[in-house]
Amino acid sequence: MTLLLTLFFEFFKTGLFAVGGGMATLPFLYDMSARHPDWFSAAQLADMVAVSESTPGPIGVNMATYVGFETGGVAGGLVATLGLVTPSIIVILIVARMLKAFRDNRYVDAAFYGLRPCSVGLIAAAGVLVVKIALLHLDAYAASGALTELFNWKALALAAVLLVLTRAVKATKKLHPVVFILCSAAVGVLFSF
Secondary structure: OHHHHHHHHHHHHHHHHOOOOHHHHHHHHHHHHHHOOOOOOHHHHHHHHHHHHHOOOOHHHHHHHHHHHHHHHHHHHHHHHHHHHHHHHHHHHHHHHOHHHHHHOHHHHHHHHHHHHHHHHHHHHHHHHHHHHHHEOHHHHHHHOOHHHOEOHHHHHHHHHHHHHHHOOHHHHOOOHHHHHHHHHHHHHHOOO
16 A cells, blocks of 8 residues: 555656656656666666557656556556646646636746746756667666777667668658657567667
8 A cells, every 4th residue: 555655646746747748757757766766777767668658648647557557566557647647637627727817827927938948858858868778888888897888789770770761761751650669669679679
């Protein structure tokens, strides 16, 4: 029961402060892995991002469900997901109740204007974390000191191929992103990323 309450509280905090979409939850999840190392490691976070990105639905909800399920089974998945979405539901209900007052309030307008850079910062931090987890081997580099150990060469090669296919090759530029996600997942499984 304590685990379920802790899951709910941790994801409630994440849902309350992760403004800007699902990728904005990554810094909170990274912090959560440091505070609860028995739940998941920073390395497992990369797997969670991959699974959450390649499954339908919002990434934040997918990751909450994934973490909750891994730590507390089906009940954990439900509680973590509920914890993540509860702040949004509360805010939506409050805003819907007072929509007219919020719509014309210049302070609320200014607050939302101020949240924009915060959202950009959280999403940028998430991007840096994804690059750090997916493309770098900081632990191996720290242990050996060899520059060749710093990079995940297979992941860098895949990123380079995806960049070329999505930006330079005319035949693949207009393909739907799902095609690239599925192909990347297949390559990851085939080459044991």
